[in-house]
Amino acid sequence: DPGAVASGTVSLQGTSDADTTDVEFQRSPAGAGDWTTIATDTSAPFGASFDTRGVADGRYDLRALATDGSGHRGASATHTILVDNTAPTASLTAPADGANVGGSGVPLAASADDGSGSGVASVTFLERPTSGGAWTTIDTDGGAPYTATWDTSSVASGGYELRAVAADGAGNTANGRPITVSVDSTAPTVTLAAPGSSLSGTVTLTATAGGTASRVGFEVSRTGAASWTTIDTDTSSPWSASFDTTSVGDGVYDLRAVASDAFGNTRASVRAGIRIDNTAPSVVSSTPSEGATVASASSISLVASESLAAVTGVTLNCAPTVPPVVSGSGVTFATGALADRAYTLSGVLRDLAGKTAPFQLHFTVSSGSPGDPPPVSDNTSSDDSTTVEASDGSASVTMPPGAWAEPSNGDWLVLTIDPRPATGTLVPGYANEGAIEDVKARWALSGEEAHRFDAPLDIALRGARPDDVPVTSEGAAWRLLPELAGTMLPAGADDGFYRSGDVVHVLTRHLSLFALVRDTQAPGPPTGFSGVVSTGRLTLYWKPSDDGGATGGKVVLYVNGAESARYPTAQTQADLGPFGYDDTRTFSLAQVDAAGNLSGRTITLRGLPELAGKLQADASAALTARGFKPGNVTSEPSPEPVGTVLAPADEAVAAAGSAVDLVVSSGPGTGDGGGATSLRLHVAQSKTYAWRTERAIGARVSLSSGAGVSAVLQGPGGNQLKTWSFAARAGATVVRMVMPAAVKRSGVYRIVWTARAGGATAAETHKLRVVAWRVQARVGLVKVDVLVAGPQSLRKKLAGRLPVSARLSVAGVDGAFDLTANRARDVRVVVVDLDQHGVGLVRDLRTVFAGVRLVGVGGDGRMRAEAIQAGAAAALPRSATAKQLARTVVRLLASG
Structure with missing residues (x-):
């Protein structure tokens, strides 16, 4: 395989069988099948050279034909190659010819093209001085768009030639036309003005820079670290920046100004070893240590937060003392042996930058010799907790963080605890236990005392017995502190205490005198001892004795003379369980304090026998x-x-x-009118009229014989407002009387009733309260009545099941009206036996007493429905249980 792309002369090779006599290498335009012999090789290894320059650029098919000794021929597989002998073109597009450039990132760009050839493989960017010489490669980019970055900061300023060289896939290269640029690699000059050897607060840094500078940056670094942080950058002359030195910690720093020109050439000017000091010195440790109690001391030494120049204004307990010896951050005072007492070393620290700060060091020398233990003081912080231990170990006081606000003048609080012997009686009836702890806080610089705090301080009084209680005095009489339910002082509380083993912790928002005392006087017995029987259960009520403010006491219950139970003094009642007429137990109370002192006993309570119904x-x-x-x-x-x-x-x-008062029956009610004694009149009348919701009142008029009856309504001033007249037969008559619309003034009115028959006259006068709305006091706040118009068996269903403030009575028809009309009684509910009195009694009671709730019991379903229509709020069958009846009555009482 000769490869996919070829240029120049290409070596072709082929392999064949052993009997091959020659191999012919051929070419043809790709896909044309027009084969031309390139060369023939008659001996193995078979090969040929293909000079591609003899053909036009383009795609060609290559093959090999092998011939054996018998003249048989075989062809190889065809391989297609691209012949490319034409170089690509290249041209720089950036920067422009003749441009001025500079800086570490001059952008370079070029375009390149290889036409139909193998394609541009890379573009290389080169530079050389315009004076000539070898080209230096800047960078090579292997893909379009072709770019590079030229760092001119590494070359000298002057003229330079740039060119782009393109290479294609066949290895052909072409140099683009060079361009000329002017390089500026010279950074502007810059000088940072000396800011001073010690800086604090906000300072202005200034610099001068050469004319080519376009910006100056100001930077800071810890000396020698070369880790620069920008302070600010100025883009115009005069060059300056504002430096807030509090943005860095105190220490020694290097400052520099960095000038840059338009091409990014930079130069720096450094000022090294500048001290930044924004913090005044402070004491970080001492011997004796702050707030310590030591057995002896013959010198005082302290270590400051930084090197000191001097310590001035030194006093020991407000008097001049030996001069200090300062060495770096250490200070020593050779005082000689110090006597037993509390000491305060005061003075002013001055650091190398001239910063000053006052200080106070507090310690106590106590060798343990007999006598009044000396006080102990300690500096406090508004951010941290501070604990001061008494020199004799009897107590400690802890100032929590956030107990005081830091003033603007830098003052701080000094906390002191001073144990001293307790003399005389602090609280009558109590014995003193241990020392009085005088706890104070004063402002260190002004010397004024602080008495109130934003968060409670914790004063731990040690060695307390279980019956010891804390007391305090703020310049007046001593008072007992209240015991807390937990270990936190509730919001709004001034002070209180809790116990932890033999330590009493006093939590207080004020400082004064504190001590432990032990109760030696018995408390008074509880007062207001009484009992109420409700729903068959006895509840006892009492008010514990305050025992002069002492806490931790108990109320003791005696049953039949023997102790039965103890209750916390915060408890004011106890449920003694089921209780009836046959219960003959006796009950009394006493009170015992935390020290075991026992009071005398209260009155003895016992149950009444059953009295109602007896002669x-x-x-x-x-x-x-x-x-x-x-x-x-x-x-x-x-x-x-x-x-x-x-x-x-x-x-x-x-x-x-x-003595137990009794109410006995006088029989049915009778009138007390004048005139002939043969005529008797008795009226049971509405007690209240609510003019916004009602239009009439009612009355039940009882006569010994038929008569004409008149009722005259008189206003609060006695003026006559309305007269009603009607005839009534002997016996009882229920009448409904419409009130005048003008009666809207609240107050007590009167109705004068007069009956006349022949020459006989009888009269009664009854009060009528006029109101806008009926408002009844809630059951439990006042005594109310529940009336049973029926047999004793119906009353017994309710006995013991009503609220303690509800009085249960039984009456017939006459008594039902008389008791309900009685102004000394507050009948809220009337239970009517429907089988005994019928629906008529419900209707009559509703007419006369609009505000009373009625309950019908008995009858069949129809009668109970009629009772509801007649005005009953509820109607229950005879089979209703005592619980169901009582629940209905209680619900009606609660609904008002």
């Missing part, structure tokens, strides 16, 4: 047997037999030995 004499005997005394006896109208006890009607507890 007065039997009820009195039951009270006496239970350890109570009969109290005042009052009468109320009731359908119950005269002398029957109506209240107390529920399970309850009272103080043992106390």
Whole structure:
């Protein structure tokens, strides 16, 4: 295979059988089959030379014909080649002939073409001085577009020739026409002005540069590192830049100015060893160390953050002391032996750049000899936590980060803890435990004390007994600190404490005096001891004694005289479980403090016997047997037999030995009008009229005989507003009276009722409260009544299942109206036995008492539906359980 492309003379070779006598090499225009002999070889190895220059450029087929001794001939496979003896053309397109160039990246470009030949394989860019000499290769590009970059910074300024040389796939080359350019590789001159040996803040750097400069860049690097960072670049004379030296750390730096011309030729001017110092010196360590307590000290030494020029204004505890010896960043004070006490070394540090800063070093010398332990002080930081230990180890104080804001004058807080003996009684009833810790903070430069802080400080009082509590004094009386629920001080709280083993941690936003005390005085007993029986369960209530602010105490419950339970003083009630009339247990309380001091006991509570339904004499005997005394006896109208006890009607507890008041039945209600005694009048009337939602009031008028009845409405001032008149027969009549539309003024009105029959007259006067809206106090805040118009069995279904503030009563028809109308009672719900009283009682109660909720019980489905239509809020079958009935009543009480 001679290859795909050929030029000049090509060597052809062929192989054949051993009996071959000659091989003829032939050519033909590709695909034409017009074969021409190139040469014939009669001996192996068979070969021939093909001078392609003897034919026109183009594609040719090549083959070999072998002949053996018998004259047989065989042809090889055909190979097609491209004959290309014509060189490509090349021409520079950039830069332009006669152009001025310079810099490290002069762009070069060329065009090249090989016509129908083998194609351009590469273009090589060359240069040489115009004065002559050998060509130097700049670069070669193997694919269009043909480009290169010429770094002229490595050649001398002057005239140069450039040319492009193209090579095709057959190896033919052609030189393009040279062009001439002028090269400028000379960088502009530049000089950075001396900025000074020490810099701080923002400074201006300046430089001078030669006339060809188009820009000057200003740069900085750590001395000797040669890692340059641009400060700024100026593009016009005069050349300058503003340098904020705080953008780099303190140290020694090199500065340079780099001038560039239009071609990118650069030259630098360096100023080395420039000190940048924006930070005043500070103390980084000392002996004794800051805030330390040491057994002895005979000299003081400190190490600053940088080399110092001097230390001035030195005092030890505000008095002049020995002069300092400064060596680099170290300073030594040969004070000689220092006595036991707290020390503050103060002065001013000055560094090599002239920066100054005040300092204070605090330490305490305490050899452990008897006496008042000296105080210990320490510098604090608004960014870090600082802990100061008392010299006797009795306590420590920790200032957290963020406890104070750093002022603009650079001042800082010095924290001090000073243990001192506790004398006298700090808190009456408490014994002193250990030392008083005097904790203070003062501003180092101004000397003023700070008392309030943005974050709580932690004062750890060590060696505390379990019954020790912390106290504080801010210049007035000592007070007990409250115990915290956890280890954090709640937002808004000033102080408090928690325990961790034998350490009491006081968290405080103020500083003053702190100490531990132990309670030696018993607290007072709890007050307000009472009990309520609700839904068959007894709940006891009390208010713990404040014990002078002490915490950690307990309320002790005694049942039948023996201790039964202890409750935290934050607890004010306890559920004692099921409780009934036959429960004869006694209950009392005492209070014990954290130190074990026990108070006296409260009154003793015990349950009342069942009284409702008994005759007065039997009820009195039951009270006496239970350890109570009969109290005042009052009468109320009731359908119950005269002398029957109506209240107390529920399970309850009272103080043992106390007097228990009774309410007994006086029989059905009677009028007290004047005139002939043969006519009796009794009215049960609406107590309230809400003019925005109601249009009428109602009344149940009871007469001993038929009579004409009038009702006169009088305003709050006594003026007559309306008169209603009607005739009524003997017995009870329910009437509905439409109110005048003009009655819209809230207040207490009166209705004067008068009955006349023959010469007899009877009269009653009843109050009527007029309001815009009915607003009832929420159950639980006031005592309310639930009335059962039915048998005792219906009342027992509700007994013990209503809220503690609900009073349960039983009444017949007359009693139902009288009790509901009674202004001393607040009847919210009336339960009506439908089988006993029918739907009529529901309708009549709704007419007279618009704000009362009614519940019908019993009857069939039709009767219960009629009860709902008549105004009942609910109607339950007789089979309803006590729980279902109680739930309905409680829901109606809650709905208002």
